Amino acid sequence: MNQKLENEDNHPPSGLISKIKKFFRNPFFIKTQSVSEVTDFLKDAVDLNIIDKEAESIANKAIRLGNTTVKEIMVPKVDMVTFGIDDEINIILEKIIESGHSRYPILGSERDEVAGILLAKDMLPKIYEGNNNFSLSDMLREPNVVPETKKADSLLEEFKKDRSHMAVVIDEYGTISGLVTIEDILEELVGEIEDEHDVDEEEIIKISDKKFYADAKIEIEEFTEFFNLDIDPLAIDAETLGGFVISKLGVLPKVGDKVKIEDLTIKVIDADDRKIEKVQITKNQWS
Numbered sequence: 001m002n003q004k005l006e007n008e009d010n011h012p013p014s015g016l017i018s019k020i021k022k023f024f025r026n027p028f029f030i031k032t033q034s035v036s037e038v039t040d041f042l043k044d045a046v047d048l049n050i051i052d053k054e055a056e057s058i059a060n061k062a063i064r065l066g067n068t069t070v071k072e073i074m075v076p077k078v079d080m081v082t083f084g085i086d087d088e089i090n091i092i093l094e095k096i097i098e099s100g101h102s103r104y105p106i107l108g109s110e111r112d113e114v115a116g117i118l119l120a121k122d123m124l125p126k127i128y129e130g131n132n133n134f135s136l137s138d139m140l141r142e143p144n145v146v147p148e149t150k151k152a153d154s155l156l157e158e159f160k161k162d163r164s165h166m167a168v169v170i171d172e173y174g175t176i177s178g179l180v181t182i183e184d185i186l187e188e189l190v191g192e193i194e195d196e197h198d199v200d201e202e203e204i205i206k207i208s209d210k211k212f213y214a215d216a217k218i219e220i221e222e223f224t225e226f227f228n229l230d231i232d233p234l235a236i237d238a239e240t241l242g243g244f245v246i247s248k249l250g251v252l253p254k255v256g257d258k259v260k261i262e263d264l265t266i267k268v269i270d271a272d273d274r275k276i277e278k279v280q281i282t283k284n285q286w287s
Helices: 002-010 014-025 027-032 035-047 053-067 089-099 120-128 152-162 182-190 220-226 241-249
Strands: 103-107 114-119 145-147 166-170 176-181 204-206 211-215 258-261 264-271 276-283
Touching (some): 053 152, 176 182, 241 276
Parallel strands (some): 145 166
Antiparallel strands (some): 211 276, 258 264, 264 276
């Protein structure tokens, strides 16, 4: 009798085990559950050594996905790699090799028109075989277009159901604002997923005591803090260093254009017809 009671004490309640199994088969079943109830049974599961702390953390992050919109995790439009439906094949190939992505939104002739999604694996075999005489539009996949307000957990369910991996995000006016991939959502659960194409890059690189290179996307607050500038970042009408340079000049800068802030000279060293990529920062250039 005592042995039986001892065995029962060593085994978690069957109802709790059932809930745990249901959760990890489909973490988003919490839509029909009380969030506090789910949190409580996850804690119980850790206490009873059914799951570990890492599993509990992932499960709790899955709960929070229900309150996360795709706008919060998307790749903004300025950082998207896209092609036009009429772009030359050799240009597309060069960008595919350079970027290393597997999927690319193809834009149509109309503003903010998404003609489809190009999978690199659909095009590269034709190029390898020496066949450049093909229509890009014939190999496009149907695009998945979602609003900024769509919840991340709902989109993940759609990705699973449709076996898709990417969605183009639009704002309330129908304008493309970014894209979101299944990797972006999974990173919300397990942290950043690095692959062979991910490279850790410092946003500000010191070349000498007076010369630095910087990514133009660095936040203006981080920039002013790095150089210990006596200026309130909130007083600058820009969120990034590139935005600051553009606002100072009043036009989209060209390579070689310069602006000054306190004892620093900021020179554009890499830019295209849409944005600034890199700048060189020199101390006391104009003193």
